[in-house]
Amino acid sequence: MLEALDELFSPGCVTRAADDLAHWGRDWTTAYKAAPSAVVFPKSIHEVVALVRWAGSHGVALVPSGGRTGLSGGAVANHGEVVVSFDRMNAISDFRPADRLVTCQAGVVTANLQGFATEQGLSYPVDFASSGSSQIGGNIATNAGGIKVIRYGLTRDWVAGLTVVSGSGEILECNQGLIKNATGYDLRHLFVGSEGTLGFIVEAQMRLALAPPPQRVMVLGVPRFADILEVLSAMQARLVLSAFEFFADQALAKVMAHRDLQSPLSARVAFYALIEFDDDALEEATAVFEHCVASGWVVDAVLSQSDTQAGQLWQLREAISESIAPFTPYKNDISVCIGDMPGFLDAVEMLVAREYPDFEVCWYGHIGDGNLHLNILKPESMDTQAFYARCHEISPKVFQAVAEKNGSISAEHGVGLLKRDFLGFSRSPAEIGVMRGLKGVLDPHGIMNPGKLL
Ligand code: 2HG
Ligand code: ZN
Numbered sequence: 001m002l003e004a005l006d007e008l009f010s011p012g013c014v015t016r017a018a019d020d021l022a023h024w025g026r027d028w029t030t031a032y033k034a035a036p037s038a039v040v041f042p043k044s045i046h047e048v049v050a051l052v053r054w055a056g057s058h059g060v061a062l063v064p065s066g067g068r069t070g071l072s073g074g075a076v077a078n079h080g081e082v083v084v085s086f087d088r089m090n091a092i093s094d095f096r097p098a099d100r101l102v103t104c105q106a107g108v109v110t111a112n113l114q115g116f117a118t119e120q121g122l123s124y125p126v127d128f129a130s131s132g133s134s135q136i137g138g139n140i141a142t143n144a145g146g147i148k149v150i151r152y153g154l155t156r157d158w159v160a161g162l163t164v165v166s167g168s169g170e171i172l173e174c175n176q177g178l179i180k181n182a183t184g185y186d187l188r189h190l191f192v193g194s195e196g197t198l199g200f201i202v203e204a205q206m207r208l209a210l211a212p213p214p215q216r217v218m219v220l221g222v223p224r225f226a227d228i229l230e231v232l233s234a235m236q237a238r239l240v241l242s243a244f245e246f247f248a249d250q251a252l253a254k255v256m257a258h259r260d261l262q263s264p265l266s267a268r269v270a271f272y273a274l275i276e277f278d279d280d281a282l283e284e285a286t287a288v289f290e291h292c293v294a295s296g297w298v299v300d301a302v303l304s305q306s307d308t309q310a311g312q313l314w315q316l317r318e319a320i321s322e323s324i325a326p327f328t329p330y331k332n333d334i335s336v337c338i339g340d341m342p343g344f345l346d347a348v349e350m351l352v353a354r355e356y357p358d359f360e361v362c363w364y365g366h367i368g369d370g371n372l373h374l375n376i377l378k379p380e381s382m383d384t385q386a387f388y389a390r391c392h393e394i395s396p397k398v399f400q401a402v403a404e405k406n407g408s409i410s411a412e413h414g415v416g417l418l419k420r421d422f423l424g425f426s427r428s429p430a431e432i433g434v435m436r437g438l439k440g441v442l443d444p445h446g447i448m449n450p451g452k453l454l
Contacts, residue, residue, distance in 0.1 A: 001058055002038050005082070008050050013041045013088070024083045027068040027075040028130075029418060030328065031388060036063065036077035041088045045163065045171060045202045051084065052200070053169035056445040063449055064196035066138025067109065069130035071331055072416030074142060074195045074452055081450075084200065086137050092116050100208045101160055101177050106137025106201050113206065122208040125152035129318040137201045143193035145412035147318070150368040151242045152209065154412070156192045161205035164191050167198060167443025177205040190438065195414050196449040198442040214279040215242060217310040220289065220301040221269030222246075225349060225363075227297035229341055231273050232368055234292055238284050243276040244368025251320045251364045258323035264316060265300045273367075274317050276310075320364050327377040328384055329362070330391035331418075334402050335371040335411035347401045348374070355394045371411040374398070399425040415453045423454070 005014045015021075016038050025034025042048045055062050063077040065085040077083045086107035094103040100122060104113055110124075110131040117124040126139070128146030138144075139155045140162070152158075162174040164187075174188035175181055191201055222228050228246050235241055249270055255261060264272070277285055292298040304310035336344045352361055356376055365373040378387040399409045403425045410419045410426070423432065435454055442448075 001060070002082070004054060004058075005038055005040055005051075008054060009040055009042065009047060013043065015039050015041075021083075024065050024068070024085050025063075025077040027070040027073065028325075029071055029073040029076060029416070030325075032073050032076045032078050032417060034077060035080060036083045037080045039065075039083040039085055041085050043088050045165065048084070048165045048200060048202055049169050049171060051082075052165050052167065052447070055082065055447045056167065056169060059445060059447065061447050061450050062200075064137070064141065064200050066107065066135035066141070067130065067133040068138075069134045070138065070142060070416060071333070071413045072410065072418040074414045074416035074449070075138070076417055078417075079451070086135060086202075089202065090135075095120060096177070099160075099177060101205050102208060103203060103205050104136045105203050106135060108136045110134045110136060110139060117208045118211070120208070121211055123211050124158070124206065125209045125212070126155050126158060129321060136204055136206065140192055140201050140204055141194060141196050142414040143412070145366065145369070145371065147243050147245060147314075147366065149366060149371075149412075150244055151240065156189065158207045158209075159188060159192055159204055160207045162188045162191055162201055163203035164199040164201050167445060167448040172199065175205075193414070195416060195453045197439060197453050198448060200448070212242065212278075215276050215310065216279050216282055216285070217274065217276050217304040217313045218285060218289065218301055219264045219313050219316065220273045220275070220292065220298045221265045221267075222271045222273055222298055223269055224297075225271055225345055226342060228271055228273050228367060229338075229345070230295065230297045231292050232338075234288050234295075234297075235275060235277075235285075238288050239277050239281050241275055241277055241368060243274065243366075245274040245317045245365070246367045247272055247274070247317055247320060247364035248362060250360060251324070251362045252316060254323040254327075254362065255316055255319045259315060259319050261312070261315065264302045264313060267300070269299060271363075272316070274313060317364065320362070321373075324362055324375055324377060327360075328387065329375040329377055330388065331413070332374040332376075332395070332398055333371070333411050333413040334374065334398070334407060334409060335369070336402065336405040336407035338368075338370050340405040340407070341367070341370060344401065344405050344407070347404075348372075348398065351397055351401060355397060366412075370407075395422065396425075402426070417452060420451075420453060 025036040061081040089105040090107035360377040
């Protein structure tokens with residue numbers, strides 16, 4: 001049956017080679033084995049429509065594939081699905097300065113959109129460590145967050161219009177760049193974060209921001225976990241922050257070893273906060289830093305003196321994920337409201353100390369927007385399956401603590417395969433029922449990324 005794909009696509013746009021299946025059949029999640037039956041590379045919206053209609057009438061499951069930098073298995077094809085790669089739909093077009101809007105095909109790499117915006121004297125402010133590989137379609141399908149959410153929000157906030165091919169093969173043009181549009185349901189937002197389960201995003205109108213003023217980065221040493229929140233509120237009371245990240249010393253040790261970097265402060269401290277702010281707020285930032293030292297929350301800090309140094313300090317945070325990857329980390333990506341963070345931190349810290357006494361635990365994340373990344377590292381001698389099984393036993397306890405604060409069990413990494421069984425900790429049965437109903441309407445044949453999210 002898959003031979004029909006050769007008729008739907010031009011030569012060279014379908015592959016069944018084993019290496020290609022392994023490459024395009026998975027994302028950065030390491031827990032699953034890729035097993036797609038083919039990979040296709042559409043070059044136009046009409047090819048996507050033809051594919052979806054063909055797949056619907058033959059009951060063939062499709063898995064959308066962007067930069068495959070996801071960490072929840074949303075882009076994993078492990079059941080003979082056809083992978084739909086957007087690598088060849090990567091054009092940026094139709095820049096509209098008056099609206100500060102630009103049209104991107106789904107496969108535009110995030111860094112290319114950022115570069116395009118800079119060339120126009122503007123910026124695309126959503127940013128994360130994987131921006132060199134991740135694609136706009138995938139960012140929208142997972143509502144990607146990253147390191148600047150505290151100031152600029154999530155991907156959702158920059159999506160002004162979407163073109164989607166629904167699971168029944170219809171083209172939906174959602175919102176088309178308008179700021180004001182009070183004509184009923186905003187379907188655009190339904191597709192943001194839908195992980196390809198309702199339709200495939202083929203094109204997006206992205207809003208651009210004004211170029212930011214020059215920035216400064218400060219890394220502060222904070223001996224006690226809870227005091228990071230004191231530093232956050234002191235900073236936010238007087239400064240507009242572009243980022244407020246944190247990492248534990250265990251995470252720093254891994255990055256220093258992996259990238260051969262120096263410790264940012266003269267002595268090692270249990271936790272670090274990395275803040276970024278406008279250069280013209282330097283005096284204010286220094287005053288807050290002094291207040292934090294006087295209050296006993298902070299023991300030392302380093303301030304970037306150039307963009308190069310700012311980039312080096314950012315590496316300490318941004319390279320954590322890649323530095324711990326060789327340790328087969330079990331990832332938690334959880335969030336609560338900032339106001340609930342102090343009690344939540346205590347609860348999770350106690351739980352982790354009790355449940356994972358013999359495992360190395362790496363804390364880091366975007367604490368300024370309420371998002372913690374809690375990575376449990378596999379002891380070298382432990383079998384991977386046994387390690388995952390143990391973490392799966394403990395996860396419900398972590399998620400219970402999240403649920404008690406009405407938090408999210410997946411703040412920015414999506415649900416995919418990895419978190420699907422835990423969705424009920426963050427979404428009520430009634431909500432999940434509505435989600436299933438929507439899936440039935442938009443994906444009547446159940447072919448759009450089946451088995452993910454719901
Ligand atoms: C980050 O913030 C990414 O670095 C990855 O969201 C987080 O590796 C992780 O758990
Ligand atoms: Zn993150």
